[in-house]
Amino acid sequence: MDTIKKWFSLLYLRYEIVTCASMFEPWEKIFINVVIFSSLLLLIVSSCIFLPNYLSYLLELFGLTSDRPDTGFREIKT
């Protein structure tokens, strides 16, 4: 438990240094954290939702798959 705590504090320290958050005033720190985490969240959510469809569409486009999966993306396209 203690080592996990230590590991997380080290990780947070590195994060703060890379984003310069260690030099910021409190409101700036909150602002930059919100910006970074919301953009990360958006990226993760969008890639979870759309990436599988995109990938299967790409595979189909280059003729790498024989069977045609029934994807929502293709339906919209046709």
Place this chain on the structure above:
Amino acid sequence: MKKSNDVLPRTNGIIQAYGFINGYGNSHTSNDKPVTIDNYTSKTSANAKFKDQFVLLQKTFLDHNKAKKKSKESFEEAPLITACLTYLGFYFLMIIGYLNQLFFVPKVATEKNRDGYVPLYDAFERFYSCYVYRRVKDCWNRPICSVPSDTLVLKDRITNDYGWTFEFTGTRTKCINLGSYNYLGFAQNSGPCAEDSIQAIGKYGISTSSTRRELGTNTLHNELEVLTAQFLGAEDAIVFGMGFATNALNLPSLISPGCLVVSDEKNHASIILGLRLSGATVKVYEHNNMKSLEQVIEKSIVNGQTLNGKPWKKILIILEGVFSMEGSIVKLPEIVDIKKKYGTYIYLDEAHSVGATGPNGRGITDYYGIDPKDIDIMMGTFTKSFGSAGGYIAGSKNLIDYLRTNSHAHCYASSMAPAVAQQILTSMKIIMGLDGTDEGKQRIDQLARNTRYFRKRLAQIGVITYGHEDSPVVPMLVYLFSKIGAVVRTLTKRKIAVVGAGFPATPIMEGRIRFCLSAAHTREQLDYFLQAIDEIGSTLGLKYSRKPQDAETIEY
């Protein structure tokens, strides 16, 4: 294969490689298939081919090692990811800074009754110092209240408004000092130098209150000039009360419009100011790159003056002995060759090298064993190794006489204070061994030992350091702007005082911490410091180096 400069293990390695190849071949021949003649001959020819290749490989390997051994300087490149993160950090700083400037300007930063005046500072400069530099301002300009020798006493201060203003807490911290240019450890408040200086005040007063050309010359100045010339092996020397002014005010009297100056890109601000004042054409060559220097000179000689194509009046190469930000040592022998080939002059700024380099502490010429008469103008300061203030120019008698009549710093600036001159005289005599002891020699050896040990240990720890292995200025690269502040603050907590340098003093990418070694440092102090660097290097992530590290213990 541990020691790269040892010959024997390396040949062993090559022989082992041979053995491996032969063994491979043998195992191939001893398989079930019958060996035909054709097969056999092709195999032997293949073996011979291998042998040829290996001889070639060995040769290139040896050549490569020779070249490696020759260049003692290292400028390891940063990992790409670090470069990206550094820029990312700067983008964040800029964006947040502009937002802050837009919405939350504190009371201390708003000016009153300034309507109708134009702003005094450039807009970006103001923004940078208020919203980027302010965040780490507590790491610079820290007040001290002791002699800056191997240790110093910091006056603690705190800020309640994020760096706009500071307050003293009233407490003091004693720290190990790795930030002062105290190469030979003459910054002392006791000992022969201090005693002599105090006596000089009693005898000559605090100041001469006049310029050298009027009433400001006394016997100390004359004695110092003679001794400086003797110290450097030059015909004559002239001394000034300020090191920065020695460059900035003497260069305009030496060169004029129509002259060409070829200047190293990492030259100090005082040289650049002097060159701008002189009005000469300045061309910059890549740092310590002899090919670039030769190209610039060749091109300039072929093309002549920029406007009318006439030949140049004079060509002057300006360089420093030890570069204060890079920690590199100038390649003087090559430059003297270039000088002789093209008939140019050399102006050598030995601000950081005089006293600190060379077996006798006489500077770069001593380090390379070059005749000082090959260097036309030798400039240096007394601020660093001698623990005093001021600067000198040494050279031929003609040159110095010319400077005595024409130099602005000689004619108009007030002369060196007697106590300051006495400090230089005593410390210089100690370095030269004229005081009858070998203390000077001991100090020089101690500095060389400290430097070697410190640089090797840092390489072992795995941080990237720049520069030459014999240079007492050791910049440690931390790259990220926020890491400069983090390292300086963490080290201060561990009672170690260091100096950081970031943009605009260095390129944006290359934030660094600069350590200056001293003969006054003991092994215990260095070990304590290296231990601290090892620990914070792991937590803050400073171990960028991808070079192989030998695990052997390094002898002091």
